[in-house]
Amino acid sequence: MAQDSVGGRAEPLPAVRPMLATGGQPLPAGRGWAWEFKFDGIRAVAAGDRNGIRLTSRNGNDITATYPELTVLGEALGSHRAVLDGEIVALDADGRPSFPLLQRRMHVRRPTARLTGEIPVACYVFDLLHLDGVSLLAEPYHRRRELLDELRLEGRTARVRVPPSRQDVDPRLLLDVARDNGLEGVIGKRLDSGYRPGYRSRDWLKFPLINTYEVVICGWQPGSGRRAGRIGSLILGAHDPAGGLRYVGHVGTGFTERMLTELLGLLQPIERSTSPFVGPVPKEYSRDAHWVEPRLVGEVVYRTWSPDRRLRHSAWRGLRPDRDAHEISLPTE
Structure with a gap:
């Protein structure tokens, strides 16, 4: 062929x-x-x-x-x-x-x-x-x-x-x-x-016409209320010029029930005990975090980047199995 x-x-x-x-x-x-x-x-x-x-x-x-x-x-x-x-x-x-x-x-x-x-x-x-x-x-x-x-x-x-x-x-x-x-x-x-x-x-x-960015899933926070026992939000990262993973924000909206079920099934088998980031993560997101091996790539839609390179007003679009995690980098200046 x-x-x-x-x-x-x-x-x-x-x-x-x-x-x-x-x-x-x-x-x-x-x-x-x-x-x-x-x-x-x-x-x-x-x-x-x-x-x-x-x-x-x-x-x-x-x-x-x-x-x-x-x-x-x-x-x-x-x-x-x-x-x-x-x-x-x-x-x-x-x-x-x-x-x-x-x-x-x-x-x-x-x-x-x-x-x-x-x-x-x-x-x-x-x-x-x-x-x-x-x-x-x-x-x-x-x-x-x-x-x-x-x-x-x-x-x-x-x-x-x-x-x-x-x-x-x-x-x-x-x-x-x-x-x-x-x-x-x-x-x-x-x-x-x-x-x-x-x-x-x-x-x-x-x-x-819309702002999208590809991110590495580095962990997740448990949900509450209707999402009790499930994913509340994902903790996101991207690589700096030296290859280290940096925290770029979190996303807790844009998920369908199907997506939440699928993500939990993919993330639980690759959990790890330590953060994959080379730098700090805000305590409100790291305190109860379930860290994972940084293998999966997703895509978010967002409004802007903050001066400290954090995604603002992001919403989940979906997984990107067509991308390799090591290729995902921070935006250039």
């Missing part, structure tokens, strides 16, 4: 880590940029052909079995072999990407037909990295996009979409369209930029 024939030998398609966008930058002015909508899902690299497709997450895990309906990517490629970059999204009743719905699919290794029917997913493909034995990583974005459009994947199946890429558009207007349609935001890409696997580049700039 996913092989190129070179000189009579079968060669596997390359494994490519996704290129990442940089946030917190001003909207660029002038020409030289293409603009795409930002969709609320998880990144995936698809490699293969009509004989089989392999899906890998941002941290390189094989997620093919988690999304079996996306094997139609291979059929859509027809006679071509390719490596594609895109976003897996779960669609709500209105056909809009929904991260809460995707959460119910992300942790199911082999979903039932009932689950795939209740929560359908699609792959929004936005880049072409390798085609028929030729690497396209050094090609400029506009050329990769031309070749992607020539594959004519759009419209072949509802499971595979190729969102438009626009050059002559005011990104502020595109942000308004994203806001009006409940999308996550927009991304700008330099037309002359190559593809840098695994690198967070300023050649790609992201402008989300």
Whole structure:
């Protein structure tokens, strides 16, 4: 599966880590940029052909079995072999990407037909990295996009979409369209930029409509009242430049009953007797804390960062099994 024939030998398609966008930058002015909508899902690299497709997450895990309906990517490629970059999204009743719905699919290794029917997913493909034995990583974005459009994947199946890429558009207007349609935001890409696997580049700039941050779960506090015997809040961390875990706040809202049950089942087996942080934690959160090995990554939505690098007004969004805990770092100045 996913092989190129070179000189009579079968060669596997390359494994490519996704290129990442940089946030917190001003909207660029002038020409030289293409603009795409930002969709609320998880990144995936698809490699293969009509004989089989392999899906890998941002941290390189094989997620093919988690999304079996996306094997139609291979059929859509027809006679071509390719490596594609895109976003897996779960669609709500209105056909809009929904991260809460995707959460119910992300942790199911082999979903039932009932689950795939209740929560359908699609792959929004936005880049072409390798085609028929030729690497396209050094090609400029506009050329990769031309070749992607020539594959004519759009419209072949509802499971595979190729969102438009626009050059002559005011990104502020595109942000308004994203806001009006409940999308996550927009991304700008330099037309002359190559593809840098695994690198967070300023050649790609992201402008989300909501503030989200990925965090390491370092412990939890027991709840009271309706949450007695369960999780009341999670204690969150991120790595400093030296690699030490620093406390960045806690989160006690945004959980569904399903999430609380799942989290408790995941955290209890990895409890530890000492704090994983290298620095102090406020006493009101450390006093009754159940510390855990810092292995699990989650995502929160928040309003601002405080001057001492604490998340303010945060709410839980869900676990991120597509991320490795050691990659989660404090925001840069």
